[in-house]
Amino acid sequence: MTPSSTLPRIAIIGGGPAGLMAAEFLSRYPVRVDVYDSMPSVGRKFLMAGKGGMNITHAEPFPAFVSRYGEHQAEVAPLLEAFPPTALRAWLSELGIETFVGSSGRVFPTDMKAAPLLRSWLRRLREAGVVFHTRWLWTGWQTPGQSLVFQSPQGGQVIHAEAVIFALGGGSWPQLGSTGQWQEPFRAQGIAVQLLQPANCGFTAAWSDHFKSRYAGQPLKTLTLRLTDSHAQTLKQQGECVITETGIEGGLIYSLSAAIRNCISQTGQAVVYVDLLPDKDVAWLHQRLAQPRGKTSLANVLRKLGLDGVKAGLVRELVPAADIHDAQRLAQAIKALPLTLLAARPLAEAISSAGGVDFAGLNEDLMLKSLPGVFCAGEMLDWEAPTGGYLLSACFATGRQAGLGAWAWLADQTATVEPPPV
Template sequence: MSSLPANNIAIIGAGPAGLMAAEVLAQGGAAVTVHDAMPSAGRKLLMAGRGGLNLTHSEPLPAFLARYAEAMPNLKAAIDAFPPQALRDWSEALGQPTFVGSSGRVFPKAFKASPLLRAWLRRLDSQGVKLALRHRWTGWSEDGRLQFQTPDGQREVEANATVLALGGASWPRLGSDRTWVETLAARGVTISPLRPANSGFTVAWSDIFRDRFEGQPLKGVALTFGTRTVRGEAIITRTGIEGGAIYALSADLREAILSAGQATLHIALRPDLTIDELTARLSVPKGKQSQSNFLRKAAHLSPVAIGLLQEAAKTSGVSLSSLLLADLARLINAVPIELSGTAPIVRAISTAGGIAFDELDADFMIRRLPGIFAAGEMLDWEAPTGGYLLQASFATGAAAGRGVLKWLSRRS
């Protein structure tokens, strides 16, 4: 180690957290190499940007921070130091100005991730940051060197400090494959179990409903679980249900399923109407219309919404036509859906669980592993979609980079 330049730093993971740590370190004068198992950098960032790269959110910072729930105290300092406006300024400095969408979400004007990532990698290259791709980290040698599996065989790397930014366990084909869990656990690092976050859930749909409505959206609905209600959209999948409104409730739903084995979600199909208003609409003469046609015209329900109503009635052993109008109105705005499990973690948008914050000091260094820092989604936090995931990844990456610089200055 003594033969190395005092600022030789290894980053493991070429996602937002790792690349941001690399940028902070390079600006601080460090010699940085970013290692990644994939053939190219930022693969999950590119995937996240396929439908529009939601970088952050424009809501006031106190409300923004509250989105991190119990992890907020552990993330606050990092986000205060690199808040949403700083992320927007950073993006603009890369030639990618941002705009605020109608929901308050912040996107690059180019909308996609690829222009931002290309500009970022060019700037990192100009700062002297090196990329070592197809380098899969496997742990440490007996004398403390980092070990990597490469196409050319095993490689060992010496570093004065290391930032781990290996992601969680969602979308493993893009690089976040959770292999680091066993490596760190073997060193005594406490790791909360990795669980799917912002994920879909499984429902035992009937064959008829599944075959007809798979992939169909429920638009303008309100989802309620416990005391929380979320407006938005949900999508019927072959095995269950997913979508933005589902993701917003996913943490509570997941924990309920882990505790009780199931969770009952209620969906209001016409949330802007009261029960009395719905009952009045349903009071018009039905005539010779089929039940489906009647509901489509009287309550303005879509085919998938009517199918969901019929599915719920069938599960309860009743027919919609036998219900009193007030009871039908109540069912329309509180359709019970029994969730039997979470969708697989490999398909989740993000991951809950990870390195316990008690294992880290204020600079994101792992206390029992001096010189080893951690950032991003491999830490024990979760957040809803809406820009909160990327913001915390960028912010903790920057914090870990600053932590390394501080640690090096104390040792010089």
């Protein structure tokens, strides 16, 4: 076995799923792989993502799967084609982690947990010779390229590597390591970085004090949202969300968060239309609302329609007083309640982020065109996706590509190194 001190070194900066997947593929070749992470342990955001069920990928047909990556589908699709959900599940099986497909098409480990997966993975990486350096914060380059400056527990350190893979994440959940602080040194080198913005996030709404004091934290179940996006396309999605002190959040909102955010960016606000009873039509509602009420209160009228609690509260909050007692207008409002959203919640509160290193500055192996031998992977690239396994899938796929790309680049630099298999 070749001593690690004589092997070419590849430094991976960031120990999340993208960085670990880069290490996974590089560990199969004769190189020294060093993973640096600023946190006391690696994979912290990965573990957080596993709380409530480790949704690792999605089993829907591939064309539908890649469509979830929206405006950056063209850049992400080839990477996912090279490492699709089926390949990811096969890799997990090799690791001893069996998976199953839930009723929604989401894929989970059979035990639903992230920790056993991460433990098995780290054990295999260490056995393969991967070296982990925790509490090592990358602060920049000594010289552009492979001379890396860190702040470590032992003080300032300069490390030279033959190739470097950055997998530092975006800007969400900064307390778990994804601080976005890498943007400044990247931009200082002339690397194009699109502004990091919240994705899969909640939005601010101007609730009355009465409404938010009574309903904050209450779930809104079985409703449909409709939005006309900045491209004049009508988007419609059914699901659930949650009222918050500041506005609204949850899976249904996250699925439309990119479109909502872009509308707010262009016009200062976004109006989404809430269908509180998606299984009923306006005619059905009008027929029942037009019947004489007698002494029946509005609350009881709404309850008989299936609107009580927070849904009834939302009607009172958003329907003008003049329309409450007009059967036709109230029926129409229940099917298309206009909710004005004013701003995305802060990036630190978001599940993930949009923006990052521009794909135009990368080659097909995710190497920076301006810095040969330097690669980028994961959420620090300029793409976004909804929850549902799409985020992790792209992190794994980009990490794999960056790892293989780094090896291929070394092959071009060193005559004794064989290129990786196809």
